[in-house]
Amino acid sequence: MPSTHNQGAFLNLPADMSDPRDARAVVLPVPYEATTSYVRGTARGPRSILAASAQVEWYDEARGDEPCRRGISTLAPLDCDGAPEDVVGRIAGVVEAHVGDGRFVLALGGEHTLTVGCAAGAEAAGPLTIVQIDAHADLRDEYQGSPWSHACVMRRLAGRFPIVQIGIRSMSAEEAAFSEEANGLLCVTGREIAAARCEPGGCLVWVERAVQAIETERVYLSVDLDGLDPSVVPAVGTPEPGGLLWNEALAFVRTLFESRKVVSADVVELCPRSGTVRSDFAAARLAYKIVGHALRA
Ligand SMILES: [Mn+2]
Secondary structure, three states, X not given: OOOOOOOOOHHHOOHHHOOOOOOOEEEEXXXXXXXXOOOOOHHHHHHHHHHHHOOOOOOEOOOOEOHHHHOEEEOOOOOOOOOHHXXXXXXXXXXXXXXXXXXXXXXXXXXXXXXXXXXXXXXXOOOOEEEEEOOEXXXXXXXXXXXXXXXXXXXXXXXXXXXXXXXXXXXXXXXXXXXXXXXXXXXXXXXXXXXXOOXXXXXXXXXXXXXXXXXXXXXXXXXXXXXXXXXXXXXXXXXXXXXXXXXXHHXXXXXXXXXXXXXXXXXXOEOOOOOOOHHHHHHHHHHHHHHHHHHHO
């Protein structure tokens, strides 16, 4: 366990392992919250994930290495004041600069709207597919009067990017109709994931189907933590039963990194609860798994 105290840095990495000049990956805290529709508090998500990450082992027991030694820099939290378009534009600028320099960017949310900015920034270096782990389709054209709601994030990206959705189990009739007609949209439902547990091959059934549907080499991965089952990550704004189990999510993420070039990612919608850290810790663990894969690529 790291002993150097460097409060705020991802994994509590000491300065020589988090120097922005050498780091091959950067963590971008985005404490953005404007349109949360149920339980509020996701603005505190980045800080809680960073705090929990100080307790995450550097050693990856599944791979037998310490990928963080290749350098992970933690950026200052993004200024999230202003209109959603302005915040999204600011995010795009930061992501574009780092991805353009060949660094992997992991954004920590904050609400899902930030993905619009991250994907735009990552796209500047070449075409990509959005892979979304989520309970919700997020395909509403607007929600509670805003086209920038977290419930609309994939609708803002649909048409512009191919999208592969994983774990979906909640949508409106409008979203179902849009999903049915949209080109370049694949949805792996929560029901399909659950049914595969009883099949020979288990999660390989849907993992392979999802990865094979990705037609671009470059990928942006967006993880809404409510895509995981609430037994794994209960502290989200809109918990939906019937989600991905921990090892299913890890198997999918690993297969994705091994078969495509994932250039940037986000982990969003953590809604920290006082008195319990299990969700914060799971989010931090998942964040390090993602960055670790990127650093090995
Ligand atoms: Mn969601």
